[in-house]
Amino acid sequence: MAASTSHQERFGRVLRPVAADSGYDLEEVRVEQAGRRSLVRVIVDRDGGVSLDECADLSRAFSSALDRADVWQTPYTLEVSSPGVDRPLTEPKHWRRAAGRLVKASLPDGGTLEGRITSADAEGVVLEVSGTSRRIPYSGLGRGRVQVEFGKKRREGEESGEEEA
Secondary structure (H helix, E strand, C coil): CHHHHHHHHHHHHHHHHHHHHCCCEEEEEEEEEECCEEEEEEEEECCCCCCHHHHHHHHHHHHHHHHHHCCCCCCEEEEEECCCCCCCECCHHHHHHCCCCEEEEECCCCCEEEEEEEEECCCEEEEEECCEEEEEEHHHCCCEEECCCCCCCCCCCCCCCCCCC
């Protein structure tokens, strides 16, 4: 595991500035063995989300940067994607980027709370719970998860990259 962590850190040092220069946050880098090759999974995000075309553009930029930095001597496959709905909401930016979405969050007492995010800032989040707005500091919430809503109409301006039934 320590070897993998050092690989992830090496890739992260090269990729983080490329992502930032392009207006994205580098959320995660994972390096996994996949037969004779390695699989380098890179997760990026930003306010407004990330489209498939943007992932393709970032993949080319990342590949160029990795080739110049020569951080890896064996063949690898680079996979660039956005976090998806299964990513836990653990940081203020995650909550802010999920505005308008239905979420379920754990509470310090072991319970859960479900509501729609109406806004989020550096200190906490405002959830609409059963028709009532509740401001909750992040210290009063555990991890949150976006809930998939089948059949819900997209908000105006929302990308169509998410599955809907």
